[in-house]
Amino acid sequence: MNIRNYTFDEFVERVKAFHGYEAPGVIIGGFMVDLAYRFLPEGWLLDALSETPKCLPDAIQLLTPCTVGNGWLTVVNVGRYALALYNKENGDGVRVFVDTDKLDPWTELKTWFFKLKPKKEQDTALLLSQIKEAGSGICGVQKVQVATQVIQRRRRGSLGVCPKCHEGYPLDDGPLCLACTGKELLYF
Amino acid sequence: MNIRNYTFDEFVERVKAFHGYEAPGVIIGGFMVDLAYRFLPEGWLLDALSETPKCLPDAIQLLTPCTVGNGWLTVVNVGRYALALYNKENGDGVRVFVDTDKLDPWTELKTWFFKLKPKKEQDTALLLSQIKEAGSGICGVQKVQVATQVIQRRRRGSLGVCPKCHEGYPLDDGPLCLACTGKELLYF
Numbered sequence: 001m002n003i004r005n006y007t008f009d010e011f012v013e014r015v016k017a018f019h020g021y022e023a024p025g026v027i028i029g030g031f032m033v034d035l036a037y038r039f040l041p042e043g044w045l046l047d048a049l050s051e052t053p054k055c056l057p058d059a060i061q062l063l064t065p066c067t068v069g070n071g072w073l074t075v076v077n078v079g080r081y082a083l084a085l086y087n088k089e090n091g092d093g094v095r096v097f098v099d100t101d102k103l104d105p106w107t108e109l110k111t112w113f114f115k116l117k118p119k120k121e122q123d124t125a126l127l128l129s130q131i132k133e134a135g136s137g138i139c140g141v142q143k144v145q146v147a148t149q150v151i152q153r154r155r156r157g158s159l160g161v162c163p164k165c166h167e168g169y170p171l172d173d174g175p176l177c178l179a180c181t182g183k184e185l186l187y188f
Numbered sequence: 189m190n191i192r193n194y195t196f197d198e199f200v201e202r203v204k205a206f207h208g209y210e211a212p213g214v215i216i217g218g219f220m221v222d223l224a225y226r227f228l229p230e231g232w233l234l235d236a237l238s239e240t241p242k243c244l245p246d247a248i249q250l251l252t253p254c255t256v257g258n259g260w261l262t263v264v265n266v267g268r269y270a271l272a273l274y275n276k277e278n279g280d281g282v283r284v285f286v287d288t289d290k291l292d293p294w295t296e297l298k299t300w301f302f303k304l305k306p307k308k309e310q311d312t313a314l315l316l317s318q319i320k321e322a323g324s325g326i327c328g329v330q331k332v333q334v335a336t337q338v339i340q341r342r343r344r345g346s347l348g349v350c351p352k353c354h355e356g357y358p359l360d361d362g363p364l365c366l367a368c369t370g371k372e373l374l375y376f
Contacts, residue, residue, distance in 0.1 A: 018249075
């Protein structure tokens with residue numbers, strides 16, 4: 001019951017080092033990434049999509065070549081605990097999601113997933129043991145075709161210097177950068 | 189001229205392992221994170237903001253406890269090559285940006301930054317040596333107060349099961365999840 005090239009315990013150590021603590025979501029995410037790979041042919045150049053910014057992107061970044069910074073991982077927050085790994089050429093891929101119908105036997109896991117009790121009342125040892133035992137058994141798998149707008153989400157195009165902040169910015173954004181126009185309020 | 193706890197060469201190796209190749213942007217990002225820390229008191233619990241999804245998030249994830257998945261790193265794409273590290277309690281922090289006025293002595297670096305020639309014509313060895321020599325000398329530093337909407341960007345709230353896809357989703361999003369309403373087109 002490995003997670004890619006790691007044993008369960010090795011992966012938990014990797015999660016602690018990168019994510020800061022043994023987050024249940026990242027560990028489940030590990031099983032999800034592992035499951036997705038089992039349905040993919042070897043040799044594909046893969047991109048990844050995470051449907052939530054919570055935890056799952058870190059499992060993807062730990063177990064695939066895809067990171068946020070290299071652009072091979074896209075995060076779109078639709079709030080579902082699901083990911084897709086897909087061929088970056090044509091969008092063919094595999095989606096893995098948490099199948100809520102399969103959570104019933106795992107009481108502590110289900111309680112955690114649906115946030116049914118406060119974190120401090122959570123039985124972390126039981127939760128982690130249920131995650132380990134359940135593995136990818138709580139997941140579903142689908143073949144998918146990732147939409148073109150996800151594949152082409154990255155902006156290209158020329159850069160200029162914003163006349164207001166004097167920093168480099170994508171000229172496609174208009175005469176000023178999006179921070180200076182106030183479209184995105186970042187600082188007071 | 190270290191980058192946090194790494195020598196330059198050690199950091200380049202870390203970048204290759206995580207990001208897939210020795211991306212100029214991640215290496216510059218390393219100097220930027222290092223510079224930000226020099227202006228911050230020890231002991232603050234830090235969150236991070238990246239103003240671009242390109243490269244910089246990976247430098248932050250390699251050199252700080254902040255990752256996309258643990259929520260301590262927020263990426264807002266205003267297309268500026270800048271980051272902020274800030275006190276997660278009150279938003280007080282330090283912003284580091286590439287000061288375009290300081291790029292002139294570094295011809296290959298400036299050419300790369302403004303994408304003035306195609307990647308295949310780029311002199312990668314010269315570019316990396318200019319990055320190493322320039323270090324954080326091409327950067328500016330500002331004290332900032334990060335906006336409340338950035339600090340509170342994460343969604344909390346109750347989860348339910350979407351009646352259409354039967355997956356878990358944040359009930360605040362409405363009667364269906366954002367994927368099923370079509371607000372975000374992810375798959376064909």
